[in-house]
Amino acid sequence: MSSALDYGMRFGHTGVHGYNLKEAIQWHIDTFDMHAALDLGHNHGHSPMVQFVKVGDSRIELYEVKNGYPVSLHDMEQYICAKWTGLAVVEYDEWLKHAKEIGTKIIFEGDGMCMVNDPSGVPYKVKRDWLKEDTIYRGGKWGTRVESFAMTVYNIEETAFWYGEMFGFKRLPEEDYVCPKCGQKVGIIDLDNFRMELFENPDAKPFTLMDFEYFVGCKHLDIYMKDRAGWTEYMQTLKSQAPVIVSMANRQHPELGPLPHYVLDNNNYLMEMSDDGAYDRDKK
Ligand SMILES: [Fe+2]
Numbered sequence: 001m002s003s004a005l006d007y008g009m010r011f012g013h014t015g016v017h018g019y020n021l022k023e024a025i026q027w028h029i030d031t032f033d034m035h036a037a038l039d040l041g042h043n044h045g046h047s048p049m050v051q052f053v054k055v056g057d058s059r060i061e062l063y064e065v066k067n068g069y070p071v072s073l074h075d076m077e078q079y080i081c082a083k084w085t086g087l088a089v090v091e092y093d094e095w096l097k098h099a100k101e102i103g104t105k106i107i108f109e110g111d112g113m114c115m116v117n118d119p120s121g122v123p124y125k126v127k128r129d130w131l132k133e134d135t136i137y138r139g140g141k142w143g144t145r146v147e148s149f150a151m152t153v154y155n156i157e158e159t160a161f162w163y164g165e166m167f168g169f170k171r172l173p174e175e176d177y178v179c180p181k182c183g184q185k186v187g188i189i190d191l192d193n194f195r196m197e198l199f200e201n202p203d204a205k206p207f208t209l210m211d212f213e214y215f216v217g218c219k220h221l222d223i224y225m226k227d228r229a230g231w232t233e234y235m236q237t238l239k240s241q242a243p244v245i246v247s248m249a250n251r252q253h254p255e256l257g258p259l260p261h262y263v264l265d266n267n268n269y270l271m272e273m274s275d276d277g278a279y280d281r282d283k284k
Helices: 021-032 073-078 092-101 156-167 209-214 228-235
Strands: 009-018 035-041 049-055 058-064 082-089 105-110 113-117 123-128 144-153 185-191 194-200 218-225 244-247 261-264 270-275
Touching: 009 021, 009 082, 009 144, 009 185, 009 270, 021 035, 021 049, 021 058, 049 144, 058 144, 073 082, 073 144, 082 194, 082 218, 092 113, 092 123, 123 144, 144 156, 144 218, 156 185, 156 194, 228 270
Parallel strands: 009 058, 082 123, 144 194, 218 270
Antiparallel strands: 009 218, 035 049, 049 058, 082 144, 105 113, 113 123, 185 194, 244 261, 261 270
16 A cells, blocks of 8 residues: 555545534525534534534534634634635536525625635635536535635645645645735645645744634544544554544444544644544435
8 A cells, every 4th residue: 555545535524613503504504505414412522512514425514612712814824723614616606696695794705706704704715616527526506515625834835745645635736826815825735626725824823722622713624534544554654644632533423433533734733534434324
């Protein structure tokens, strides 16, 4: 075995913190025609409530953090942290019309893309889907999938190397751009048409575990893998070896099976891994 892809990697879910879970679920239903999926209830560490929403085969894990503190887009540029979840929509124009009709808070509108806020002020990027193939990964009225995850990193190439070795992401230098809002260089890496947007800020302030638990915003990215035990051994042979921060792989959830584990990436940001298939039990 010579690549992370041998262990069956794919985009799993993004995690998002908000103030009110019910409100967040309803917003995803109303805005993107998602549906409420697996409810993890109180089973997830300190977080009082966790539930998934799903569209097609894409999932977002919503956490309720009643006493969380807000983080602005400006903060996200200055700290090592997740920035937003990106959605791609086939019928983008129709979707945008709908979003405006229902009063979605649009904070930026560009050519074939926009940024919106959920009720807690968490940013989401929405764009016209560039992927031509009719994959099974879309769902809802407008053909929607989770397409990207943005984060602030110290260095694009070092981060691309780390995510490449660890999970099989491919660097797409031809897709690089400079963010018109913050002026930061953005590098793109791809895992089977799911992309990470890496915003480069060499002077970013470090991320802390407190931030990870209590800020309101996009929180984490989870990669699903078919052979997590095999990958864990593989990972320890790499230059990128990641310290395992929390492993719950030997703890069983009644519906999900083995729980995820977390490792620190090269920016000291927490990444989550889960067994593929576990989260498919929310059939619909
Ligand atoms: Fe998660």
